[in-house]
Amino acid sequence: MSQKVTEETDPAPVLAAAPVPVPARADRRARRGGESQGRRVRPGTVLLWVLLIAFTALFLYPLVWLLAASLKPRGEVFDNRLIPQTLTPENYVQVWQQLPLLSWLGNSVLIAVIAAGLVTISSAVVAFGFAYFRFPGRNVLFGLVLATMMLPGAVTMVPQYLIWKNLGVLGTWIPLFGMNLFGSAFYIFLQRQFFLGLPRDLFEAARIDGASYVGMFRRIALPLSIPSLIIIFIFEFQASWNNLQAALIYLNAGTVEGYTVPLGIARAMTMFSPTNGGHGDYQYVMVAALVVTIPMLLLFSFAQRYFIEGVATQGRKG
Structure with a gap:
């Protein structure tokens, strides 16, 4: 009897409503909407x-x-x-007939490839000696190398x-590239x-494994320092590509076809000038x-990853 009363007085079990699943995309959108509403554009960001x-x-x-001037006729170049x-x-099309631009x-x-390659290797050799070997007067000698950067180019121009x-x-x-056989103080410091x-x-x-100093430099130092070597190569390639002064001093005795790009463009400015009969x-x-600018743009575009990595790691010191 008691069991029957208990069964009759027990309330019926209440079934809990199952949660309605929310799609993942809708949930993400709702969260993003709430975050975007909470965010406000700061005036400093806009100014930046x-x-x-x-x-x-x-x-x-x-x-x-x-670019615009290169597409204009003669009378509208400087408008x-x-x-x-x-x-x-x-x-x-006509520029190739007017100037030996291809030469x-x-x-x-x-010249830029030879100069950049020579200074990259020679500077790396000297830098490896200063970084690995410990000998009396090393810091003094390295200081003398850095002191050469304080000499203006006009001082060494006449002796060279x-x-x-x-x-x-x-x-x-x-x-134009002979002096790069002896390295560069700035590149030696970076390397x-x-x-x-x-x-x-x-x-x-x-x-311990019997490797020689040349072997350590060639098999360990060089492969691990590829980013810094690339950054030095790019720096020197650009410096050699834009070097008008050295070409003006040493190539004037040669033929016009043997000129570099900066010297050739300077000669073209003089040749087309009305004061010289142009x-x-x-x-x-x-x-x-514009044409001679394209190689440098391509170089920096393809080597951008190594360029940034090389610049970022130059300040490291063990």
Whole structure:
């Protein structure tokens, strides 16, 4: 009886409503909407973007102006319009007939590759000596190497010219990359800082295994310092590519076809000048200047990853 009363008085079990599943995308959108409503654009962020856009436009303006000037006829080159009033794309065809631009490009590429390669290897060798070997007077000698950076280029210009003149190589390419055989103080400093960041245990283990100093440099130091070597190569390639002063001093005795790009463009400016009997065809100079800019843009585009990595790791010191 009691069991029956208990069964009759027990309340019926209440079934809880099952939660309705919310799609994952809808949940994410709801969360993003709530976060975006909570966020507010700060005035400092807006100002930063405005400054970045303004400086970007400021740095891009010369390149855009050069592109526009290269597409203009003779009388409209310097009218400062970014959109040419009269398009003359035939300038890009006629420039190869007016100037030996292909020879200048080939000369500059070859000289820049040789100069950059020599200074990269020679500076790395000297930097490895300062970073790995410990000998009396090492810091003093390294300080003397760094002190050479304080000498202005005008001080060493005349002695270098006399050296190359006595060697009888004026009018050739040798003076444009010959000095790179002895390294550069700035590049030695950069490469030494990178070598100091390498674990010394690697070299000690290699010495125990019987590796020579040349083997350690070639098999350990160089492969691990590829980013810094690339950054040095890019720096020197750009410096050699834009080196007008050395080409003006040492290549004037040679032929026009043996000029580099900076010297060739300077000669074209003089050749087309009305004061020297020219007709003011500066549109060809603008085309040449734009064409010779493309290799450097491509170089920095393809080597951007190594460029950033090399710059970021130059300050490391072990």
